[in-house]
Amino acid sequence: MNLTLKIWRQADATSAGAMHTYPLEGVSEDMSFLEMLDLLNEKLVTHGEEPVAFDSDCREGICGMCSLMINGQAHGPEVTTTCQLHMRSFSDGDTITIEPWRADPFPVVKDLIVDRSAFDRIIQNGGYISANTGSAPEANSVPAPRDKAMRAFNVATCIGCGACVAACPNGSASLFLGAKITHLGELPQGQPERYSRVSTMVAQHDHEGFGGCTNIGECAAACPKEIPLDVISQLNKDLRTAIKQGH
Numbered sequence: 001m002n003l004t005l006k007i008w009r010q011a012d013a014t015s016a017g018a019m020h021t022y023p024l025e026g027v028s029e030d031m032s033f034l035e036m037l038d039l040l041n042e043k044l045v046t047h048g049e050e051p052v053a054f055d056s057d058c059r060e061g062i063c064g065m066c067s068l069m070i071n072g073q074a075h076g077p078e079v080t081t082t083c084q085l086h087m088r089s090f091s092d093g094d095t096i097t098i099e100p101w102r103a104d105p106f107p108v109v110k111d112l113i114v115d116r117s118a119f120d121r122i123i124q125n126g127g128y129i130s131a132n133t134g135s136a137p138e139a140n141s142v143p144a145p146r147d148k149a150m151r152a153f154n155v156a157t158c159i160g161c162g163a164c165v166a167a168c169p170n171g172s173a174s175l176f177l178g179a180k181i182t183h184l185g186e187l188p189q190g191q192p193e194r195y196s197r198v199s200t201m202v203a204q205h206d207h208e209g210f211g212g213c214t215n216i217g218e219c220a221a222a223c224p225k226e227i228p229l230d231v232i233s234q235l236n237k238d239l240r241t242a243i244k245q246g247h
Helices: 033-046 117-124 146-155 163-167 174-185 194-207 218-222 230-244
Strands: 003-009 018-024 095-099 108-110
Touching (some): 117 174, 163 218
Parallel strands (some): 003 095
């Protein structure tokens, strides 16, 4: 498979970036998208050129590091992570445009790498359950209804990749935030801090510069873990209660 790649190149956070075009031959349809970029970088290094910087870690669809806009879609044409996207989703002779996430709270570090530490700061402002340390409690000491436990497990699959922000025309992180709020809010252990949690996390979300949600739904459509849109409804419901309680 022969491809033409149009890739955003940017030396560092303060430099101006631009699209660069690279022809690439010999791409196997069985390669993952990141393996295709590895092949390109091998070619660039062989010719004495600077390789394209991109993020990756597990390459198993778990860590959320491999965040790329591919032909204008977060993670590309399939509902999966970039590392789990395979080149069989493209055709011989295709032109593929590859860009970093485009959102003010995710500044470009270099080339295709962005700084997503804004998500970390949101979690630091309430995305946890306070508990005394010690030995692990007996598993059934705090019973949870099965439907709530399953919902908590399902939304906890959010990997914080940022596809929801990249896909949203408003640059909102409401799906990410809603997943974290719903995950903890469904569990008995999450109840004591439930409303103070949502208040502080939403405040940090807004402070980071993420946009507001207008229920367009692109976030859920792009989410590789298929987090449902209704977590945003839960987020708004908990926030209204928090405001009434004076949090």
